Amino acid sequence: MLLLRLSLRNLLRQKRRNILLGSAMAIGVAILITANSFSHGISDIMFNKIMRYVTGHVAVRFNERGGVMREIFRDRQRVWDAVKGEPLIEEADEAIGTFSRAIGNGRSDNIMLIGVDTRKTLSAKAIKELEESFRMAEGKWEDLRRTDVENPVIVAEEKARYLNVKRGDIIRVRFRSMFGQDQAARLTVVGISRNDNIFMQGVVFLDRDRAKDLLGFRPWETGSINITIKDPQKNARALADRIHSRLRPGTAIIYASAGGRPAQVLGFRTDDANKEKLKGVMKLSSGSWDKVLRKDGVVLPAALARQLGVSAGGKIRLAYPRKFETAPREAVLTVTAVCASGCPGPAAVLLNDAGFYDLYYEDMPAGPAAGARTFSAEGPWAELLAPEWVLLNRTNNTDDYKKKYQDIAKNKWKGTTIDVSTMYETASDILKMEGVLNLITVSAVLVLFFIILLGVVNTLRMTIRERTREIGTVRAIGMQRRDVRNMFLLETLLLTLFSSAAGLLLGFAVMKGLALITFHPHDNPLGMLLVNGHLYFLPTFSGVAGSVLLIVLIAVGTAWFPARRAAQLSPAKALGHFG
Amino acid sequence: MNIIEIKGLKKDYPLGATIVPALRGVDLEVGEGDFMSIIGPSGSGKTTLLNIIGCIDFATSGLVSVGGREITALNDRQITDIRLNKIGFIFQTFNLIPVLDVLENIEFPLLLMKRSAAEARKRAEKLVEEVGLKEYAAHRPAELSGGQRQRVAIARALVTNPDIVLADEPTANLDSVTGASILELMRRMNEIEKTTFIFSTHDANVLKYARRIVKIKDGLIEKEPVAA
Numbered sequence: 001m002l003l004l005r006l007s008l009r010n011l012l013r014q015k016r017r018n019i020l021l022g023s024a025m026a027i028g029v030a031i032l033i034t035a036n037s038f039s040h041g042i043s044d045i046m047f048n049k050i051m052r053y054v055t056g057h058v059a060v061r062f063n064e065r066g067g068v069m070r071e072i073f074r075d076r077q078r079v080w081d082a083v084k085g086e087p088l089i090e091e092a093d094e095a096i097g098t099f100s101r102a103i104g105n106g107r108s109d110n111i112m113l114i115g116v117d118t119r120k121t122l123s124a125k126a127i128k129e130l131e132e133s134f135r136m137a138e139g140k141w142e143d144l145r146r147t148d149v150e151n152p153v154i155v156a157e158e159k160a161r162y163l164n165v166k167r168g169d170i171i172r173v174r175f176r177s178m179f180g181q182d183q184a185a186r187l188t189v190v191g192i193s194r195n196d197n198i199f200m201q202g203v204v205f206l207d208r209d210r211a212k213d214l215l216g217f218r219p220w221e222t223g224s225i226n227i228t229i230k231d232p233q234k235n236a237r238a239l240a241d242r243i244h245s246r247l248r249p250g251t252a253i254i255y256a257s258a259g260g261r262p263a264q265v266l267g268f269r270t271d272d273a274n275k276e277k278l279k280g281v282m283k284l285s286s287g288s289w290d291k292v293l294r295k296d297g298v299v300l301p302a303a304l305a306r307q308l309g310v311s312a313g314g315k316i317r318l319a320y321p322r323k324f325e326t327a328p329r330e331a332v333l334t335v336t337a338v339c340a341s342g343c344p345g346p347a348a349v350l351l352n353d354a355g356f357y358d359l360y361y362e363d364m365p366a367g368p369a370a371g372a373r374t375f376s377a378e379g380p381w382a383e384l385l386a387p388e389w390v391l392l393n394r395t396n397n398t399d400d401y402k403k404k405y406q407d408i409a410k411n412k413w414k415g416t417t418i419d420v421s422t423m424y425e426t427a428s429d430i431l432k433m434e435g436v437l438n439l440i441t442v443s444a445v446l447v448l449f450f451i452i453l454l455g456v457v458n459t460l461r462m463t464i465r466e467r468t469r470e471i472g473t474v475r476a477i478g479m480q481r482r483d484v485r486n487m488f489l490l491e492t493l494l495l496t497l498f499s500s501a502a503g504l505l506l507g508f509a510v511m512k513g514l515a516l517i518t519f520h521p522h523d524n525p526l527g528m529l530l531v532n533g534h535l536y537f538l539p540t541f542s543g544v545a546g547s548v549l550l551i552v553l554i555a556v557g558t559a560w561f562p563a564r565r566a567a568q569l570s571p572a573k574a575l576g577h578f579g
Numbered sequence: 580m581n582i583i584e585i586k587g588l589k590k591d592y593p594l595g596a597t598i599v600p601a602l603r604g605v606d607l608e609v610g611e612g613d614f615m616s617i618i619g620p621s622g623s624g625k626t627t628l629l630n631i632i633g634c635i636d637f638a639t640s641g642l643v644s645v646g647g648r649e650i651t652a653l654n655d656r657q658i659t660d661i662r663l664n665k666i667g668f669i670f671q672t673f674n675l676i677p678v679l680d681v682l683e684n685i686e687f688p689l690l691l692m693k694r695s696a697a698e699a700r701k702r703a704e705k706l707v708e709e710v711g712l713k714e715y716a717a718h719r720p721a722e723l724s725g726g727q728r729q730r731v732a733i734a735r736a737l738v739t740n741p742d743i744v745l746a747d748e749p750t751a752n753l754d755s756v757t758g759a760s761i762l763e764l765m766r767r768m769n770e771i772e773k774t775t776f777i778f779s780t781h782d783a784n785v786l787k788y789a790r791r792i793v794k795i796k797d798g799l800i801e802k803e804p805v806a807a
């Protein structure tokens with residue numbers, strides 16, 4: 001209490017000097033808080049505004065049969081179950097989009113057609129972010145759900161201008177379906193949006209389910225999944241790992257009837273390594289390996305072939321109940337060989353994987369009938385049989401990620417690949433900007449550090465010189481060294497705290513002021529760092545508290561040495577200073 | 580009983596390459612409750628001697644015991660405690676703390692002793708009355724005259740009930756009338772509080788207040804005359 005009173009009054013004694021140093025510190029705090037909030041704002045834009053709409057923080061990507069553009073998975077429920085129930089997830093959306101050629105009123109251009117989920121209820125936060133990123137110039141999001149017009153769409157302002165279309169106009173588009181067929185459609189403009197996000201300036205929004213329909217998805221099928229989560233920097237990798245571990249595939253099995261008898265239709269792998277292994281495991285009694293491996297046809301186990309009275313060259317009829325539709329799927333296939341020994345099972349009908357997946361993905365089979373014998377692959381067959389899908393290994397950075405996709409191209413998987421990735425693999429360039437921003441903050445800290453260092457040391461030196469006799473007096477009267485030191489530290493601490501408070505106010509005022517300036521994001525490459533054409537600051541409690549704490553630590557740390565020197569003065573010498 | 584015992588005290592000050600002998604073998608005993616004056620010309624070693632007695636400076640050689648404790652054996656913390664508890668200082672230049680008012684200056688040592696605020700305030704109020712500055716209790720030192728400041732300093736020196744009060748030329752910065760009143764106050768306090776007072780002066784006029792006079796010259800104590 002005594003020290004506090006002394007320190008406080010002594011601070012007021014040298015007003016000019018302390019106000020000067022205090023102002024420098026306040027400006028420092030303001031700069032630090034502004035830089036920090038700016039940096040946080042950019043992170044927020046990157047992670048919550050750009051990433052959210054471009055890649056998500058975590059993505060589950062599908063590529064059917066190695067086709068890079070074929071981002072489809074045939075059993076929506078199956079993969080969404082692996083994503084569901086994660087408390088960290090803020091949003092998980094199907095990424096439905098395609099490039100297409102658009103013809104407006106006398107002008108044509110390429111557009112990116114993007115499906116948006118207009119049916120789900122959004123959190124207040126999501127709505128706010130949506131409105132910040134995509135402001136509606138005309139119309140509203142709900143208009144995408146209109147049924148009175150053909151394919152209602154919302155067009156980005158720049159695109160609408162370029163295509164010369166207004167609300168109510170028709171845009172004709174040509175595009176490729178998921179399966180490579182050329183498609184044409186008429187879109188009705190129901191709204192115009194202003195998209196600040198640089199990645200979103202050429203887009204046309206369409207209801208997601210309509211978009212899926214146009215692209216050839218069936219209702220139970222899903223596109224790749226983009227997931228936005230809380231605290232992405234902290235959680236993205238772990239979440240991706242968890243989802244990945246839930247997506248381990250089993251053997252793909254079609255429980256079917258072959259010529260009226262229960263059978264399990266299985267695929268065998270035909271990549272080079274597995275081909276050779278297959279020849280070592282299974283013995284054929286009729287037919288040839290050549291045909292087995294090259295042609296679409298089935299290998300029957302000897303017992304089943306006998307029961308059905310077929311041999312190589314004969315035909316069999318397969319039928320199986322479908323998972324998502326009522327009528328069974330039927331197919332007539334040629335027997336290419338009969339398996340004499342080493343077959344995967346007595347009723348296992350083998351199909352090479354290319355042919356197998358044709359059936360399997362086009363009409364997902366229902367599971368085994370109640371009471372039917374289930375199949376499980378044993379011994380070498382566990383490796384040789386076609387899996388439900390191919391789960392790609394997790395990678396941690398862009399280089400490994402690229403390499404993984406090069407390997408896919410080489411391997412020519414016949415099944416659908418599932419890849420679980422994070423922004424660290426897919427959006428590393430955007431993330432690099434974080435480093436630049438951190439550099440800005442670090443520079444601010446350094447500048448500040450020196451201001452405070454010089455200011456505090458100088459001020460304290462002057463103060464101590466002026467108050468030498470006072471120091472001698474209080475020491476002679478009986479104040480301990482420690483208390484003398486603490487008195488000066490406390491003075492510095494108080495000054496720093498007052499300055500920080502002033503700096504806080506100043507910083508917030510500066511941010512308010514800077515945020516008032518309007519920029520034109522479209523002629524500026526840094527446009528993506530803006531929100532609605534304004535600089536965006538996001539002060540966080542930890543950032544502000546951290547800044548203040550940092551300044552206090554620097555100031556008090558710097559004051560330590562002169563304060564200790566003052567305390568070490570011999571009282572006799574200190575008293576004799578003027579006398 | 581002697582409250583101060585000094586034997587063979589020497590003090591050298593290094594001054595560049597040379598050494599200045601400030602005290603050259605001082606023997607001195609001071610009894611409890613004494614009111615003693617040290618007189619000598621400028622540069623004779625008065626301040627040096629008082630500083631060593633007051634434990635703010637240290638002997639080059641010789642023995643110094645204050646209140647029965649040999650001080651050369653103590654560390655800074657213990658010596659600071661002795662200054663706080665056993666000794667009161669009155670300075671030629673008053674040396675009050677400018678940011679504290681009269682009452683706060685007086686209670687300052689008590690707060691250093693961790694006495695309660697109420698107790699310190701009560702004792703300080705008693706002393707401010709004894710030195711006749713009751714009306715000035717809330718004034719800052721800058722608002723007081725030299726004589727009033729020295730009264731505050733006396734009150735501050737006495738507030739802890741020290742064994743010894745040391746005053747280095749307490750009247751040198753005061754006119755003779757004020758100086759006389761200060762010495763009268765000190766003398767009265769010596770009688771009320773039974774505190775040992777040692778003050779230095781080079782002004783023969785103030786000697787009449789002393790009960791015992793020690794003369795110092797060139798770092799040595801001259802033969803003591805009989806007390807006045």
Ligand SMILES: Nc1ncnc2c1ncn2[C@@H]1O[C@H](COP(=O)(O)OP(=O)(O)OP(=O)(O)O)[C@@H](O)[C@H]1O
Binds near residue numbers: 600
């Ligand atoms: N810090 C110091 N460094 C060097 N020499 C010193 C120091 N302090 C005192 N002296 C010297 O020691 C001697 C005694 O000084 P001291 O201050 O004790 O004398 P004094 O009797 O108090 O004189 P005055 O009446 O002028 O106050 C003097 O010669 C002085 O120059």
Ligand SMILES: [Mg+2]
Binds near residue numbers: 626627
């Ligand atoms: Mg002197």
